[in-house]
Amino acid sequence: MIVRFANRILMSALPNNEASETIRNDLAEELRLRRDGRHRAVHALWYLWEALKLAGHFLLLRLDRRVPGSPRGPSSPRTTHRQTRSSGMRFDTCIQDVRFALRTFGRKPLFTAVATLTLALGIGGSTAMFSVVDRVLLRPLPYHEPDRIVSIRQIMERWKDVANLRESWDRAWLHPDQFAVLREEATTFSAVAVHKQSELTLRGEGRPEVVSVGRGSSELLAVLGVPPARGRWFTRAEEGNTDGPAPVVVLSDEFRRSHFSDDQEILGTSLQLGNQVHTVIGVLPPDFHLREFNWGGMDAGHRDLWIPGGHTCCYQWEAIGRLAPGATIEQAEAELHLLRPDADPAVRRFTVIPRRRAESEGLATPLALLLGATALLLLIACGNVATLLLGELADRGHEIAARSALGAGRARITRQLLTESVVLGAMGSLAGVGLARVMTPVVVRLGPTLPRVDEIGVDGRVLLAAIAIGTASVLVFGLLPALTATGDSLHSRLQGGARGSSARTSHLSGFVVAFELALTTVLLVSGGLLARSFGQLMDTDPGIDAEGLVALTIRPRRLDTEAEWEQLLGRSRQIRGALESVSGVTAVTVSSDLPFISKPTSTPTFLTDGARGSTALYWRVDPTYHATMGARLLSGRLLTDADADAKASVAVVSESLARANWPEGSPLGQQFEYYDREPVTVVGVVGDVKHETLAYRTEPIFYMPLVDEQPPMAFAVRTSRSYGAVMSDLREAVLATDPGALIETLSPYERLVARSAAVERFRMMLTTGFAIVAAILAGIGVLGITARAVAGHRRELGIRMALGARERSLVWDVVRRHLRLAGGGVAVGLVLAVWGSRLIASFLFGVAPGDPLTFTSVTVGVLILALVATYVPARRIAALDPATVLRPE
Amino acid sequence: MNDTQLGEFEQAVLLSILREGPNAFALEVRGGLERDSGKPVSRGAFYTTVERLGRKGLLTWKTLRPEGSRRATKQRRFSLTSAGMQALREAKRSLKARWARLDEALGER
Numbered sequence: 001m002i003v004r005f006a007n008r009i010l011m012s013a014l015p016n017n018e019a020s021e022t023i024r025n026d027l028a029e030e031l032r033l034r035r036d037g038r039h040r041a042v043h044a045l046w047y048l049w050e051a052l053k054l055a056g057h058f059l060l061l062r063l064d065r066r067v068p069g070s071p072r073g074p075s076s077p078r079t080t081h082r083q084t085r086s087s088g089m090r091f092d093t094c095i096q097d098v099r100f101a102l103r104t105f106g107r108k109p110l111f112t113a114v115a116t117l118t119l120a121l122g123i124g125g126s127t128a129m130f131s132v133v134d135r136v137l138l139r140p141l142p143y144h145e146p147d148r149i150v151s152i153r154q155i156m157e158r159w160k161d162v163a164n165l166r167e168s169w170d171r172a173w174l175h176p177d178q179f180a181v182l183r184e185e186a187t188t189f190s191a192v193a194v195h196k197q198s199e200l201t202l203r204g205e206g207r208p209e210v211v212s213v214g215r216g217s218s219e220l221l222a223v224l225g226v227p228p229a230r231g232r233w234f235t236r237a238e239e240g241n242t243d244g245p246a247p248v249v250v251l252s253d254e255f256r257r258s259h260f261s262d263d264q265e266i267l268g269t270s271l272q273l274g275n276q277v278h279t280v281i282g283v284l285p286p287d288f289h290l291r292e293f294n295w296g297g298m299d300a301g302h303r304d305l306w307i308p309g310g311h312t313c314c315y316q317w318e319a320i321g322r323l324a325p326g327a328t329i330e331q332a333e334a335e336l337h338l339l340r341p342d343a344d345p346a347v348r349r350f351t352v353i354p355r356r357r358a359e360s361e362g363l364a365t366p367l368a369l370l371l372g373a374t375a376l377l378l379l380i381a382c383g384n385v386a387t388l389l390l391g392e393l394a395d396r397g398h399e400i401a402a403r404s405a406l407g408a409g410r411a412r413i414t415r416q417l418l419t420e421s422v423v424l425g426a427m428g429s430l431a432g433v434g435l436a437r438v439m440t441p442v443v444v445r446l447g448p449t450l451p452r453v454d455e456i457g458v459d460g461r462v463l464l465a466a467i468a469i470g471t472a473s474v475l476v477f478g479l480l481p482a483l484t485a486t487g488d489s490l491h492s493r494l495q496g497g498a499r500g501s502s503a504r505t506s507h508l509s510g511f512v513v514a515f516e517l518a519l520t521t522v523l524l525v526s527g528g529l530l531a532r533s534f535g536q537l538m539d540t541d542p543g544i545d546a547e548g549l550v551a552l553t554i555r556p557r558r559l560d561t562e563a564e565w566e567q568l569l570g571r572s573r574q575i576r577g578a579l580e581s582v583s584g585v586t587a588v589t590v591s592s593d594l595p596f597i598s599k600p601t602s603t604p605t606f607l608t609d610g611a612r613g614s615t616a617l618y619w620r621v622d623p624t625y626h627a628t629m630g631a632r633l634l635s636g637r638l639l640t641d642a643d644a645d646a647k648a649s650v651a652v653v654s655e656s657l658a659r660a661n662w663p664e665g666s667p668l669g670q671q672f673e674y675y676d677r678e679p680v681t682v683v684g685v686v687g688d689v690k691h692e693t694l695a696y697r698t699e700p701i702f703y704m705p706l707v708d709e710q711p712p713m714a715f716a717v718r719t720s721r722s723y724g725a726v727m728s729d730l731r732e733a734v735l736a737t738d739p740g741a742l743i744e745t746l747s748p749y750e751r752l753v754a755r756s757a758a759v760e761r762f763r764m765m766l767t768t769g770f771a772i773v774a775a776i777l778a779g780i781g782v783l784g785i786t787a788r789a790v791a792g793h794r795r796e797l798g799i800r801m802a803l804g805a806r807e808r809s810l811v812w813d814v815v816r817r818h819l820r821l822a823g824g825g826v827a828v829g830l831v832l833a834v835w836g837s838r839l840i841a842s843f844l845f846g847v848a849p850g851d852p853l854t855f856t857s858v859t860v861g862v863l864i865l866a867l868v869a870t871y872v873p874a875r876r877i878a879a880l881d882p883a884t885v886l887r888p889e
Numbered sequence: 890m891n892d893t894q895l896g897e898f899e900q901a902v903l904l905s906i907l908r909e910g911p912n913a914f915a916l917e918v919r920g921g922l923e924r925d926s927g928k929p930v931s932r933g934a935f936y937t938t939v940e941r942l943g944r945k946g947l948l949t950w951k952t953l954r955p956e957g958s959r960r961a962t963k964q965r966r967f968s969l970t971s972a973g974m975q976a977l978r979e980a981k982r983s984l985k986a987r988w989a990r991l992d993e994a995l996g997e998r
Binding site: 018019021022023025026027028029030033050053054056057058061 | 914915916931932933934936937940952962963964965
């Protein structure tokens, strides 16, 4: 990659001719000779460095040649001296200035590196973040007239109290009957369509694979305004024919590329999906995505295949529509209420919202917060570059004065400083561009599922904006020395060194640093709160003993005949036996569902007196389940083999269900009902278990003995061996028993639990990452300005030392002066942080937004940072000999 | 300086090509220069000088593929033109003339 990048630089810098080609080849040949298979990265970096030098040489040469009158430029005897002066000189001196600037930076490698890196961090970081936000939230959807596309949903007030429906009470999907009314009668829509995601097993040559399948109605592409890339989409007649004799399928472009060769004729070929052979009738354009809201969030919208849908009786569907020309969202909503495509209008209301809002639901706030954090980082970076450049002023006072004395005019010196700023800005921007390219994919990969993730790349406009901000700060603060320094009288400058302007700039840099410390405090408080919250989350008891526990689930197959069902039941037992015989396995259990894997579905419970109990999850488990999972038995007993054999109506309930249904007295021996089955007797109470994620609230649950309703294919295996060794043995044991088995999950529980907190971890890492970088930058800033300010006070300190002032009081004096400023910055930062922590309150778990521990430790931390950064340079001066300090410069 | 008068670096480049024999590759010529001078030679300066010598007609090249290389990369093979040889002879003569009778002044005799 580095070599390719270097080649690209060479291609753009060298003129496009054969000679250039041979120059590039020479360098490549040299790389080939150097490479001996080892240290490839080192050689690649060498190559990049040589390419950069070569490119720089030729670019400068080209610039030179454009200058008429320059030694290497086209010369004409008729060019008058005046002409040469007016245009040529300007270019020539410009190049001179650039060369001079590069030489100046070469002499100060530390300053140059810090300034470039700071700018790069600010520009790269903010560009990466903003590129993501821009694509996800701000860009129009990749459909035709996206603003006319809407989501049609129902609001179900009653769902607010039902565990697994609570998340979607205001965005419920539509029933096929409702959809049928809408598509026939609604006039405010030019088209209405439904879709939903599902999974099917693709069988054919080789291993079966699970593919993501979209089911869509015939108008789906009309609503989106996207034509298929090849072939056609489904017709209305095909909608009801998913199980009929000749079902059809449309491929996504990605699926086509991964499963077929480019020149292969695809239309008319067959795919075996589940138990049926489908005929391919079309291919969708590349990057076709359609997201749906499901189980707590929007999915990424990727589907491998599409099959017709919309007619099946019992599913709910996500509905989208294209507003008719002239129709508004309000009119559409009003029409839906008039049509009342439902029997019970009192229960539900319809709502129409813009598709774009629907697609970015739940993402706007976290992304906006991250964006805020990056903006703060960019500001801090700019502030730091400003203090660095202001500090330069003190150093360069003499040089500028000397140059004025030698005849350089104010304009000339200003231009020189301007050039330096531009060059510095360009270097920082270049490094920032590189950083943005590296960081954007990292942000995308680390992050939670984002919509349109394939489209996210570094955005050119965003990059330009960040570069503009960064370079502007360099220009403003880079030119300050010119404006102040050249304004001073030459005499005073050469006489008094940089003292006058140093006092002025130290004031200015003092404020810049106070401002930086304020922003750092905000970032540190936010990062600290999220880190504490994450710590709390990881300390949360999942309710199972995750160490040494492995989850293994096998995708159930569709069972058409009694014989197949019997066969599968037998196979489940065989697999369990095979797993038990793997070396190192101490226990195997089997159940209908497993925590952190199954999508929880809950059912209402009813007490025997007819009162409505709590809704609860309902799982069927093997008698060994609780012991193997490491669940805590609180009272009563666990399920036994006798319960299973007798198919007894007994249940073990979780602590929270016991508390909710029988708040007073013991739940043991109590009875409850679910659905309309016979009463179930509670025989034991176990501790609560987390089911989806660590952050999600604990759902009440009851466990009943396994019955032969559905062959269970969810196994939990407890092992005493290391995961690495045992996982492959487990996989082999399953495949040896059933070669066609499709293993869906095979993962240590520790990983599943950790992964359930991935979003929180991402948020925490990003924010604390920003906060740490900000703290480092602010520390450098404080250190830099204190060092310079102290240096500015050398004389004063020297005189006081000579007059007998004690070293400690001198140091304390300097420190106090700067700490006051730092204290002001921190105070402002704390006020801002209180406000900022309210914004992130919804992401906090087990930590209050005003957490005193976080606020106190950040305050103390930042003040210590400022103290150290002030003390070190002050101590150095105070330790000097007064005679040395006072010796005339 | 007229067109056939040689600068020091130009001279070094021509001499290195002469030493490597006819049809020398850039890598060999630059390697020779680095060996002679004992310090790294900037690629940019080298190629600019080669182009300039070519424009002056002192140097010529053929673009070929290196022998035994299966890669389709073209590289230049440099040779001196007769004008190039003449310029080197002229440079040597003028240098000798300038040094003549100075050995004693330099305390080398």
